[in-house]
Every structure is written in structure tokens, then in C-alpha cells.
Amino acid sequence: MIKITIDHKPIEVEKGTTVLKAAQQAGIHIPTLCYMHLEDLNIEHKPGGCRICVVEVKGRKNLAPACATECLDGMEINTHTIRVLNARKTVMELILSDHPTDCLVCAKSGNCDLQSMAHQLGIRKIHFEGEQSTYREDTSPSIIRDMDKCIMCRRCETMCNNFQTVGALSAVNRGFMAVVAPAFEQNLDHSVCTYCGQCVAVCPTGALTEVDHTNSVIRALADPTKTVIVQTAPAVRAALGEEFGLEAGTLVTGKLVSALRQLGFDYVFDTDWAADLTIMEEGTELLDRLARHLNGDKTVALPILTSCCPAWVKFFEHQFPDMIDIPSSARSPQQMFGAIAKTYFADKIKVDRKNLVVVSIMPCLAKKYECSREELGHDGNPDVDFSISTRELANLIKQSNIDFTALPDQDFDNPLGESTGAAVIFGTTGGVIEAAVRTAYELHTKKKLPKIDFHELRGLDGIRQATIDFDGLPINIGIAHGLGNARKLLEDIKAGKSKFHAIEIMACPGGCIGGGGQPLHHGNSKVIKARHEAIYKEDALKPIRKSHENPYITKIYEEFLGKPMSEKSHHLLHTIYFDRSKKNVIISDEHQAD
Amino acid sequence: MSSIKIQLKQSQIDKIAEICKQFNNDEGELINVLHKTQHTFGYLPAEVQEVIARELKIPVAKVYGVVTFYSFFSMLPKGKNPISICMGTACYVRGAEKVLDELKKELNIKVGETTPDGKFSLSCLRCVGACGLAPVLMIGEKTYGRVSPEGIKDILKEYENQ
Numbered sequence: 001m002i003k004i005t006i007d008h009k010p011i012e013v014e015k016g017t018t019v020l021k022a023a024q025q026a027g028i029h030i031p032t033l034c035y036m037h038l039e040d041l042n043i044e045h046k047p048g049g050c051r052i053c054v055v056e057v058k059g060r061k062n063l064a065p066a067c068a069t070e071c072l073d074g075m076e077i078n079t080h081t082i083r084v085l086n087a088r089k090t091v092m093e094l095i096l097s098d099h100p101t102d103c104l105v106c107a108k109s110g111n112c113d114l115q116s117m118a119h120q121l122g123i124r125k126i127h128f129e130g131e132q133s134t135y136r137e138d139t140s141p142s143i144i145r146d147m148d149k150c151i152m153c154r155r156c157e158t159m160c161n162n163f164q165t166v167g168a169l170s171a172v173n174r175g176f177m178a179v180v181a182p183a184f185e186q187n188l189d190h191s192v193c194t195y196c197g198q199c200v201a202v203c204p205t206g207a208l209t210e211v212d213h214t215n216s217v218i219r220a221l222a223d224p225t226k227t228v229i230v231q232t233a234p235a236v237r238a239a240l241g242e243e244f245g246l247e248a249g250t251l252v253t254g255k256l257v258s259a260l261r262q263l264g265f266d267y268v269f270d271t272d273w274a275a276d277l278t279i280m281e282e283g284t285e286l287l288d289r290l291a292r293h294l295n296g297d298k299t300v301a302l303p304i305l306t307s308c309c310p311a312w313v314k315f316f317e318h319q320f321p322d323m324i325d326i327p328s329s330a331r332s333p334q335q336m337f338g339a340i341a342k343t344y345f346a347d348k349i350k351v352d353r354k355n356l357v358v359v360s361i362m363p364c365l366a367k368k369y370e371c372s373r374e375e376l377g378h379d380g381n382p383d384v385d386f387s388i389s390t391r392e393l394a395n396l397i398k399q400s401n402i403d404f405t406a407l408p409d410q411d412f413d414n415p416l417g418e419s420t421g422a423a424v425i426f427g428t429t430g431g432v433i434e435a436a437v438r439t440a441y442e443l444h445t446k447k448k449l450p451k452i453d454f455h456e457l458r459g460l461d462g463i464r465q466a467t468i469d470f471d472g473l474p475i476n477i478g479i480a481h482g483l484g485n486a487r488k489l490l491e492d493i494k495a496g497k498s499k500f501h502a503i504e505i506m507a508c509p510g511g512c513i514g515g516g517g518q519p520l521h522h523g524n525s526k527v528i529k530a531r532h533e534a535i536y537k538e539d540a541l542k543p544i545r546k547s548h549e550n551p552y553i554t555k556i557y558e559e560f561l562g563k564p565m566s567e568k569s570h571h572l573l574h575t576i577y578f579d580r581s582k583k584n585v586i587i588s589d590e591h592q593a594d
Numbered sequence: 595m596s597s598i599k600i601q602l603k604q605s606q607i608d609k610i611a612e613i614c615k616q617f618n619n620d621e622g623e624l625i626n627v628l629h630k631t632q633h634t635f636g637y638l639p640a641e642v643q644e645v646i647a648r649e650l651k652i653p654v655a656k657v658y659g660v661v662t663f664y665s666f667f668s669m670l671p672k673g674k675n676p677i678s679i680c681m682g683t684a685c686y687v688r689g690a691e692k693v694l695d696e697l698k699k700e701l702n703i704k705v706g707e708t709t710p711d712g713k714f715s716l717s718c719l720r721c722v723g724a725c726g727l728a729p730v731l732m733i734g735e736k737t738y739g740r741v742s743p744e745g746i747k748d749i750l751k752e753y754e755n756q
Contacts, residue, residue: 167653172662183655184640192653 002073007080018046019055019066019077030055030079031088033095033117034153035067036202040460040525041482041509045158050151051091052117055079063087092121097128098176099205100148106206111520113204114151133176140188141369142195142211147179149207156180156199156208164483164507166315168193180207192318194483196311196507197365197516202523210365210517213386214396220357220386221264227349228357229267230260231337231416234275234427235363235512236390238534242519242527243394244404249530251538254409259397260361261410270412271360272419274337275426275435277556278308279547281573282330282432283440284564286502290475301326303478303493303500306432308332310370311507313577315483320490321579329574333426334360334367335376337416338383339572344560345416353381360387363427363515366507375575389517418552421452421538421545428535429481429511430457430464433504437468437477438546445471452545460510460532463488465500478503481511602641609634610642614649621650624660628667637671665719673708673715675753677701679731682721689742690729694718696743697731700750713753 001012006019006026013022023030034050037043048068055066058076063084078084096118103109135147152171157180160169168191172181182191200208220228241250260268285304292300305327307313313332316323331339337360342353360367367387370376377383388396397404412418422438425431434457441449456466457477462485468475478500480486486505492498508514513531514521521527544550561569613630617623627646632638638661647654661667679685679694698704701714708715724730727739731749738749 161653161656167655170653170655170659172655172659174663181655183643183653183658185658191655 002071004071004073004075004077006077013071015071017071019057019064019069019071019075020053022071023055023066023077023079028079030066031117031120032067033113033151033204034155036153036155036158036523038509038521038523038525038528040529041163041514042462043158043163043509045155047154050095050153052088054084054087054091056081056084089121089123092118092123093126093128095151096123096126097130098132099151100132106149107209107212108149108203108206112206113522131176133179135179135181138187138189139211140193140195141372142365143188143193143197143200144209144211145181145188146207146209147181149205150179151205151207152178152180153204154180155202155204159198159202162484163509164194164196164198164315165487166192166194166196166319166483169199194311194314194318194507195366195369195516196315196483198508199516200365201508201514201516201518201520210389210392211368212392213368213388214392214399216386217359217388217396218399220359226355226357227266227351228264228359229269229341229345229416230265230359230361231269231271231274231334231341231384232256232260232361233271233334233363233367233512234424234431234535234538235515235518235531236361236393237538238427238513238531239363239518240390240394241405243391244397246405247530248527249534251534252404253538254411255404255407257410257412258407259402259404262402262407263396263400265359267413267416268410269337269341269416270419270423271333271337271362272423272426273412273416273550273552274333274340275308275423275432276420276547276550276553277336277340277573278330278333278426278432279422279435279439280553280557280564281336281569282306282328283436283443283547285328285330286436287440287444288565290501303498303503304328305502306436306504307575308426308432309366309505309507309512310364311366312483312486312505314366314369314580315486315507316490317577317580319487319581320494321581323490323494324577324579326493327577329570329576331376331573331575332367332370333423334362334370334387335383335575336573338371338376340556341416342378342381342383343572344556348415353378357386358384360384361390361393362387363390363512363518364508365389365516367517390515391517391519394519415552415555418550419542420547420550421540421542422547423550424538424542425535427512428532429506430459430479430504431511431535432506433457433477433479433502435547436502436504437475439548441468441470442546442548444473447471449546453540458536460529475502476500480504481506481514482509483507600639600641602645606635606642607645610645611649614646619650621652624650624652624657625664628657628661632667637668639669665717668706668717670706670708670715671712672717674713675733676715676717677731677733678717678719678722680720680722680724680729681718682725682728684721684725685729688728692743693729693731693741693746696746700746714750 009026011026030053033052036045046067048065053066054063056078057064138145160166169180237253241252293302307327338358341358346353346356371384371387422435434454464479480489510528514528643657647657731738
């Protein structure tokens with residue numbers, strides 16, 4: 001332990017503590033901008049770049065960045081002397097001097113760390129005038145890059161490179177023209193980007209935002225020739241409340257249904273129903289592959305990998321193209337829902353698929369991209385028309401003058417709205433595989449599960465593993481969230497070192513609850529933890545907790561699909577993957593930078 | 595950064611791989627690999643950077659980030675006589691910018707470009723360590739000191755038949 005004083009308060013801190021952390025221990029909140037620490041996920045980003053967190057250290061000539069300065073014994077630190085306050089304001093004004101001032105119409109307005117910091121520091125005038133750096137705007141199926149608003153905090157780069165190991169973004173150029181960009185400053189669309197949206201989730205400004213489909217949804221709802229149905233992902237109900245001032249981890253399932261009905265959707269359905277369907281298909285595929293593998297069939301690849309996460313799918317298509325036969329061929333729940341809605345359900349209500357608009361509410365930005373994949377549609381008509389994020393839904397509810405917190409609880413419509421606890425936990429890391437185990441165990445052993453909760457599969461560690469006893473047959477299960485963690489498991493498989501039979505992978509930290517489309521956590525990872533716990537709470541409250549016991553799932557197999565992995569299932573509920581590694585980043589004239 | 599599109603021959607790809615191997619395919623050696631590759635090829639087009647990224651197992655965005663950070667690296671082929679003008683403090687205050695403007699006018703190219711006949715290319719650098727001779731410019735290995743806008747025509751004339 002070492003002794004220091006901060007703002008005349010003597011405290012003791014552990015060796016290696018930064019001034020920023022020491023100050024927090026003393027109850028002093030030093031302002032930061034580029035710094036980010038997602039404690040529960042073990043991600044710390046401290047480039048010391050913005051200099052907003054400077055403090056005065058006695059005996060030192062220059063001001064020190066608190067985030068990147070280690071405490072030394074006897075240090076005397078002052079966090080709000082006139083010199084510090086002036087420096088902070090000057091730094092802020094310099095940053096703002098090269099930032100557009102269109103806050104009123106910026107997508108990030110009200111949610112922008114730069115804006116809040118300018119407010120907190122009491123900036124009333126920018127004393128520096130001059131040229132501003134400008135860049136070409138880049139729109140992809142999921143993410144918009146407006147780099148005029150980039151302040152080079154480089155949080156996105158940390159998420160993309162260190163956490164996700166995707167490597168789509170890097171700081172390029174220098175000085176005034178320095179910016180974060182894909183290779184050769186091409187569009188994201190031409191890069192290895194997976195659209196996981198973690199860059200958007202941590203961007204402090206409006207430089208990285210989602211492609212907004214809210215208006216398309218409003219137009220569809222207003223069109224009398226269209227039947228508009230909605231599905232909502234499990235992670236949304238555990239986070240939407242935050243946008244209306246409710247505490248993180250508040251479940252708002254019933255209010256969510258009420259709000260969607262009030263918005264004018266003709267049917268309010270649940271992606272969870274399709275998650276139960278996914279388990280039937282994926283669980284059957286797992287058992288099938290396992291049986292063939294155990295019988296010595298060398299052509300069967302194990303482990304089987306989950307395929308619910310579209311960012312993960314795009315990741316392996318780019319980075320592990322020689323392994324595209326390992327993931328389950330099952331479509332994601334969003335796309336299973338779309339396929340069933342536009343066939344089975346459209347027939348039921350006698351509406352042509354072209355007049356049936358399927359909207360999804362997702363915690364995810366990659367889901368927007370997934371909707372645009374050609375193979376996930378029929379004759380150019382996508383199975384899911386529009387995917388909007390949890391944040392976009394919150395805006396839509398606010399625009400429609402709905403008092404969300406005062407709404408009564410309502411239930412989903414049927415037949416695509418009934419779901420089990422197994423489907424709810426799809427929203428968090430470890431949930432999909434737990435749901436699969438609950439079903440696969442009973443299908444394989446033909447016995448009732450002795451216990452439904454698999455605590456050994458839960459948690460927030462980046463990589464987890466457990467062995468589940470399938471009545472004498474030990475099944476080794478791996479779980480990874482974050483694509484960097486997924487990469488480690490994949491490298492093991494490639495090297496022939498993997499002992500797993502099945503692996504669940506989710507691209508985002510915490511799984512979908514930490515998705516790129518969720519309410520912004522502003523660096524507070526406690527929020528993700530609270531959502532994680534909420535998901536398991538919802539599961540425990542469900543009367544049915546195993547996918548194969550969902551009566552509407554049984555019904556659709558009887559009425560329509562036959563059995564899991566049937567020809568019809570294959571056609572509607574399974575998909576194919578592509579080798580995207582060859583789609584090299586080659587400069588074309590139109591994308592050439594100046 | 596401006597660039598041109600090229601198609602690498604297998605022998606060139608092998609050569610880049612060989613350079614990477616000389617540095618043990620270590621990502622920490624990226625700058626050295628880029629130096630050596632640029633020395634061999636004259637410049638670092640996108641396709642070359644992709645091979646380097648693949649060999650060193652790093653994202654091509656990172657390679658491009660480094661290439662665009664250091665002014666020494668170029669994604670365009672240099673002219674037969676590469677002109678570098680010093681924009682360091684000493685040269686700058688003694689009129690380097692006016693010299694640069696004159697060069698741009700005479701050659702009708704911008705900084706970072708090459709004349710259509712491939713004879714000259716123009717780039718800026720920071721301090722060649724000859725501040726006493728400011729403003730300084732270099733053409734190839736040859737250094738010219740105390741240059742003035744008026745003297746540019748004569749200097750370029752030396753290269754008329756080269």
C-alpha cells in the first residue's frame with residue numbers, strides 16, 4: 001500500500017493504482033472522455049489521448065493524465081486547481097473546434113458523452129476557430145460512420161481489435177487528418193466488419209451510429225394495404241426500461257407488448273417462440289451429428305457451433321472460411337421467425353407475403369445486416385423486412401406519445417408468441433447452449449431432467465466450459481462471448497486440440513444483452529450484469545422451461561413442418577454459409593480516398 | 595492516401611513473404627518489413643499491404659494505419675527523381691512553403707504525386723538535420739541548401755536529360 005493525498009484527502013491505495021482509480025476510491029470523480037473501463041468484462045481502454053482527465057501533481061512541471069498516471073508514494077494530487085480547470089476547458093474547446101456543432105439534429109444528441117462533458121465543464125464559447133477536418137460519410141447495412149464527429153478516443157478500435165479481434169478499424173493518417181477507418185479508408189461494407197456494433201456501443205459521439213429504420217416502420221404501420229407483425233428478441237425486454245428511466249435489469253415484457261400493440265402492429269409476436277423452434281432444429285442436429293460421430297462416421301465434424309448470432313456468422317465466414325461446415329446450419333431465431341411468418345402464418349391469415357411486413361426488435365445491429373442477406377428471403381422479398389434496435393424502439397414509443405412506464409402488462413399474440421424459459425435465456429451468454437441441453441438431454445435419454453437450471457453454464461467469464469452428464473454420456477460444452485474469445489476456441493478446433501462436442505458463441509460482451517443495439521451503457525458494465533440477472537429471473541418465472549414442451553412448437557411440427565430436420569425444415573429453417581475471405585479489400589476508384 | 599490498383603505476380607508475393615520471414619513474421623517488426631518492402635518495390639500499394647498483413651497475421655487496417663502515419667511510406671510509385679522538401683521548423687520559417695509552391699507549379703503535381711512522365715515525384719519531410727542550410731530540398735540522394743523559389747527552374751534543369 002502507498003500513501004497519497006488527493007484534494008487534501010490522505011488515502012492509501014494499492015501499488016499500481018492509477019490516479020483516476022485512487023480518486024474514485026476517495027469519492028472524487030475526475031472527468032474522463034476517451035477512457036473506458038468495462039470492469040465486469042475485463043476491458044480497460046486508457047490511451048491518455050484526450051487529456052480531459054489532467055490533474056496537478058505537486059513537484060511535476062506538466063499536468064498529468066489521471067487515467068494513465070500511476071500513484072507514487074507521497075504523491076500530492078489536486079484535481080480542480082485553476083490551472084487544471086483552465087487546461088480542461090482549453091482541451092475541450094480544442095476538441096470542439098474540430099467538431100460539427102449540429103447537436104440539435106445529431107442522432108446521438110442527449111446521449112453523447114462529448115456533449116455531456118462540454119456541459120459539465122461549462123463550455124459557453126469556443127475560442128478557437130479554423131478549418132475542420134471532413135471525411136466522406138460511409139453507410140453500410142447496419143452502421144453509419146460520420147467521421148467528422150470522430151474525436152479519436154479510439155474506443156472503437158479497442159473493441160474491434162482487442163476485444164473482438166475483427167480488425168476492421170484502425171487509426172489512420174496523422175495530425176489533422178487522423179481518423180479511425182477500415183483498411184484503405186474504404187467503406188465498412190468492403191471490410192471484414194461483422195456489424196457486431198460494439199464500436200457503436202462505445203462511441204462517445206455521433207461518429208458511429210446505427211442505420212435507423214424507424215421511419216420505414218412508421219410508414220408500413222400507416223399503410224392500409226399491409227399487415228404488419230412484430231417479433232421481439234429476448235434481450236430487449238431486459239433493457240428497454242432503461243430508456244424510460246427504469247433501473248437496469250427491470251423486466252418490461254408486458255409493457256413492451258402493450259406498447260407494440262398501441263403502436264399499431266397487427267400481431268405482436270415473440271422471437272422467443274422462434275428460439276424454441278431453433279432449439280428443436282439445432283438440438284436435433286447436435287444429437288444427429290453426435291450419434292453419427294460416436295458411430296465412427298469420419299465425415300461428421302464436431303464440435304457443433306451455434307449459429308444464432310449474425311456477427312459471429314460473418315466473423316467465421318471472413319476469418320475461418322475452411323471451417324464453415326462446423327457451425328449448425330440452423331438459421332437464427334430472427335430468420336426462423338421470418339420464414340415461418342411469411343409461409344405458415346401468411347397462409348393462415350390469407351395474406352400474400354408481399355403484403356406482410358415483418359418487423360423485428362433486436363438488441364443488435366448485425367441483425368439489420370442479416371435481413372439484407374439474399375439467401376434469407378424468397379424471390380427478393382426478405383423474410384424479415386425491417387430490424388430496429390432497442391434504442392430505435394424506445395424512440396418510436398416516445399414519438400408516439402406513449403407513457404411507457406404507465407402501460408399495463410399484456411400478453412403476446414398466438415400462434416407465434418408463446419415461449420418457454422429456455423427461449424428467454426437466448427438473450428444472455430450461455431443461454432442458447434443451456435436451452436439446447438435441456439431439450440437434447442430429454443430427447444436423447446428419453447428421461448426427465450433431474451434439474452432444469454444448469455448453473456455450471458452460466459456466468460460472465462469470457463470463456464467457460466462444463467461437462468454435462470447425458471445419462472452416462474459425458475457431453476463437453478464450451479461457451480465464448482466476445483469474438484476474441486471465440487477465436488481462441490476456433491484456433492483450438494483448427495489445431496485439433498478441442499475436446500468440446502458443442503460450443504455456443506455470441507459476438508457481444510454478455511451475449512445479446514450487451515448487444516450493439518441496446519441502450520448505451522456509457523462504460524458502466526454493471527448495467528450488463530443487471531440485464532444478465534433479469535434474463536434468468538424471467539426464465540425462472542415461466543411455467544414451461546423446455547423448448548420441446550412449447551405447445552405451439554409441437555403444433556407447428558404437426559401441422560406444417562413434420563419433424564425437426566425434415567425437408568421442409570431444411571428449406572425454411574436452415575441456411576448456408578459463404579467463404580468471404582476471398583472478397584479482398586481491393587481499392588476501387590469510387591472508394592478511393594483523396 | 596492516394597493509391598493505384600495493381601495485380602501482383604506470384605514471384606512478387608513470394609518476395610514479400612520472404613521479407614516477412616527475414617523478420618520472423620513478427621508483427622512487432624512491421625515497420626522494418628514495410629521499409630524493406632518499399633526499398634524493394636519502390637512503394638507500398640494496397641495489394642502489397644494485404645500480403646504483409648496475411649504474413650504477419652495482423653489486420654490489413656493496422657498495416658494501412660502505419661503506412662499512412664509515417665510520411666516516409668508511399669502508396670504511389672515514386673518518380674525517377676524523388677524530390678523531398680523539408681518542412682521542419684527552420685526550413686519552414688525560411689520560406690520552404692514558397693519553394694514548395696514553386697515546385698508544385700513547375701511540375702504541375704501535388705504533394706504525394708508523380709509527374710505523368712514518371713520523372714519527378716514530390717513529397718515533404720520533417721528535418722533532414724541540415725538546418726544551417728535551410729530551406730533544404732533533396733532530389734534522390736543529392737541535397738540542395740538555401741534554395742529559393744527563383745532557383746527551382748535551374749535545379750530541375752539539371753535533370754532534363756535523366
